[in-house]
Amino acid sequence: ESTEDLKDVIGNISKLKYELQTDKKFKLLDGNDSDQEEWNSFLQSLPDTHNSYFSAVWLHAECYMYRRVRAIFEETATLRDFDYFRKQKKDAFMGSLEAFIRLTEKFNETREAKSRMELQGLFRQLVRLNLWGNRIDLSISGGKIVSQDDDPFAALANLEGYILADDTNAMWECISMTDGNIIVDFVCDNAGYELFTDLCLGDFLISRNLAAKIRFHVKTIPWFVSDVTPEDFRWTLDALKLAVKGTLRDLGSRLSNYMETGHFELIEDEHFWTSPYDYSQMESVKPSVYQSLQQAHLVIFKGDLNYRKLLGDIKWDTTETFENALRGFRPTNLCSLRTVKADLVVGLERGRAEGLTAKDPKWMETGDYGVIQFAPK
Numbered sequence: 337e338s339t340e341d342l343k344d345v346i347g348n349i350s351k352l353k354y355e356l357q358t359d360k361k362f363k364l365l366d367g368n369d370s371d372q373e374e375w376n377s378f379l380q381s382l383p384d385t386h387n388s389y390f391s392a393v394w395l396h397a398e399c400y401m402y403r404r405v406r407a408i409f410e411e412t413a414t415l416r417d418f419d420y421f422r423k424q425k426k427d428a429f430m431g432s433l434e435a436f437i438r439l440t441e442k443f444n445e446t447r448e449a450k451s452r453m454e455l456q457g458l459f460r461q462l463v464r465l466n467l468w469g470n471r472i473d474l475s476i477s478g479g480k481i482v483s484q485d486d487d488p489f490a491a492l493a494n495l496e497g498y499i500l501a502d503d504t505n506a507m508w509e510c511i512s513m514t515d516g517n518i519i520v521d522f523v524c525d526n527a528g529y530e531l532f533t534d535l536c537l538g539d540f541l542i543s544r545n546l547a548a549k550i551r552f553h554v555k556t557i558p559w560f561v562s563d564v565t566p567e568d569f570r571w572t573l574d575a576l577k578l579a580v581k582g583t584l585r586d587l588g589s590r591l592s593n594y595m596e597t598g599h600f601e602l603i604e605d606e607h608f609w610t611s612p613y614d615y616s617q618m619e620s621v622k623p624s625v626y627q628s629l630q631q632a633h634l635v636i637f638k639g640d641l642n643y644r645k646l647l648g649d650i651k652w653d654t655t656e657t658f659e660n661a662l663r664g665f666r667p668t669n670l671c672s673l674r675t676v677k678a679d680l681v682v683g684l685e686r687g688r689a690e691g692l693t694a695k696d697p698k699w700m701e702t703g704d705y706g707v708i709q710f711a712p713k
């Protein structure tokens with residue numbers, strides 16, 4: 337039966353490709369997914385001048401494409417729950433095993449660190465590892481397997497000059513000035529190495545009593561190739577628990593234990609993260625998500641797509657402040673850890689963007705540069 341379904345899927349993907357390439361008007365979605373009505377009312381609200389792949393806002397066009405692919409699978413009898421990116425995500429995870437081991441061993445060595453200064457130093461390193469983890473992304477590589485296959489620590493010093501805005505200290509103040517009875521949220525991006533760095537940062541915050549709970553918000557459907565789905569999240573914890581290397585197994589058990597004790601929580605059924613809306617629209621379109629984020633003391637938005645949604649995918653002056661570019665979206669303290677893969681960025685010093693463009697006109701598409709930006713409540 338699946339063979340027949342696959343034939344249909346391939347045919348329908350060809351049709352979709354044709355529709356997009358020939359700039360046909362966006363179609364309403366069929367199917368039974370619970371976000372379908374929300375999507376259709378969004379599509380109906382688009383003006384005719386911005387209602388096709390090449391005329392729409394890029395954020396809308398790209399989200400629409402991934403949502404249509406999902407609809408094609410959803411229509412089938414046997415492949416509706418199949419994750420068509422799963423194999424690439426697993427391969428990317430496997431390709432990063434050495435880096436996982438180095439990272440875990442290095443942090444095991446620092447378990448004795450207790451002073452505020454020592455903790456701040458570790459936090460700073462973890463935030464940087466987490467930022468650069470966002471480079472490992474299967475949508476920017478067009479699905480080609482990319483993994484972290486070298487020593488992530490060795491690379492850190494050389495990457496310092498590639499951080500264009502750095503609010504790590506403000507993030508640290510925000511977390512460390514509390515009594516530790518706080519919730520920290522990750523709005524996750526990629527599975528594989530990036531998710532591993534999210535889990536390590538979460539482990540650090542819990543094990544050092546800097547936070548009481550970490551919540552991970554993930555996508556409900558396969559998204560931008562490597563984005564984390566609930567199955568990826570669970571699979572990652574299980575794979576770590578079953579790893580050959582003892583240090584990884586210990587980490588895996590600790591993380592799974594956090595799930596059981598409620599120190600970690602997976603938020604797995606929220607369709608808003610795969611909607612086309614930007615975050616300034618969240619409070620009116622999906623107040624329940626906004627209210628949920630308000631419970632957190634800090635929300636960490638991971639990656640490029642989240643950054644585009646924070647900024648409304650608008651081509652801001654690069655010297656605009658991060659706070660202004662959020663256009664009122666401030667459910668709580670928030671920050672963004674993002675490598676630059678799309679041509680929008682704010683918070684740069686005057687002349688910085690021009691200098692980078694003179695060196696490499698495509699610097700905003702490569703993921704080579706990163707920003708760590710924070711906005712207080």
Ligand SMILES: O=P(O)(O)OC[C@H]1O[C@](O)(CO)[C@@H](O)[C@@H]1O
Pocket residue numbers: 398470473475476525526560638639640641642644675677678
């Ligand atoms: O995984 P990330 O960091 O959200 O990156 C996704 C980015 O990849 C692209 O799909 C291709 O570069 C961008 O359009 C998108 O913003």
